[in-house]
Amino acid sequence: MARQLDYHTIREIFARFQQAEPEPKGELEHVNVYTLVVAVALSAQSTDAGVNKATRELFQIADTPQKMLDLGVDGVIDHIKTIGLYRQKAKNVIKLSQILVDEYDGEVPNSRAALQSLPGVGRKTANVVLNMWWEQPAQAVDTHIFRVGNRTGIAPGKTVDAVERAVEDNIPADFQRHAHHWLILHGRYHCKARKPLCRTCIIRDLCQYEDKTE
Template identity: 85%
Template structure:
């Protein structure tokens, strides 16, 4: 396993990220914590843009778990059929909404364990909701973060769990709140999988990646 960058280099990297975008935002559209939870659950193996397109009309009529139950499985399925794995995702959202109504009075819980107990909600989804809605410095490791973390050696790891721990261990605490958003956006728009835009990268001189593009 590659050795992570030193503290001062990582601090400089995130200082630059912060200077470029002081308040990075997630790109999933939502109106409240429940619609955020639904959107994140739907985004597994799908793009944020694709989820936003599918939920645009849905979130105009749905804001609560009870409203989702009233819409019904068929109604939800019709709204999200452009998203991959839409049938299973629709079933999970309906089961999740029923549990929220029955066990949580229609309120989305704000503990990771309670969130992960909901159908279709894994650790990544729970961490996104905790970070974006409650501003808890939870680190949701997706493919972009996994790639950027290992390629830059900010937070190297062979598994998602290892990268998550490395983020918590290696990144200075004052950057923890926005760390995963900075890394996701950097991976999505600059440090791309097949052809990273190294020439215009703001951390090029700090990045140890050997196969930089010109």
């Protein structure tokens, strides 16, 4: 685990991220906040590309909780069976849709606690939805952010919760909204797990990673 970077270095890192990609976007396809919740819930232990492939047709016919309920578990399974853990995920989608219809008039709540009460929706999923849809500075720590945070020294921590707190504490407020996406995209395309592309990295000179590749 790298040592914690100082405020000015972190600020310079995110200034570079911002210059390279002023408006970073999540890669999960969705048509509204409900389909975003479903897509993020389905993405657990699956790739965004795999989820997008499975949900394009699904979201064309079921873009509200009631329409999803009308499909039923078997109908959802027919669309998402290429995704890992599809049977349990289909059950969760139907359960969370039922709760949204029964308790929230078919609307998606915008509080972390309410989102986390939905089947298949954990803190990470809730934070992604809060950040992407309601533009709240919520930080969802996935494997990419955990790796980048620790390698670089931006947000070191031994657990996901520790890294989440470090991201919230260490990254300047004016970069908080997009921090989640900048870190994910950097981890996905540059600071890769096995072969990081250090030679072409825009923050190479600021990063604390000792095993930089040439």
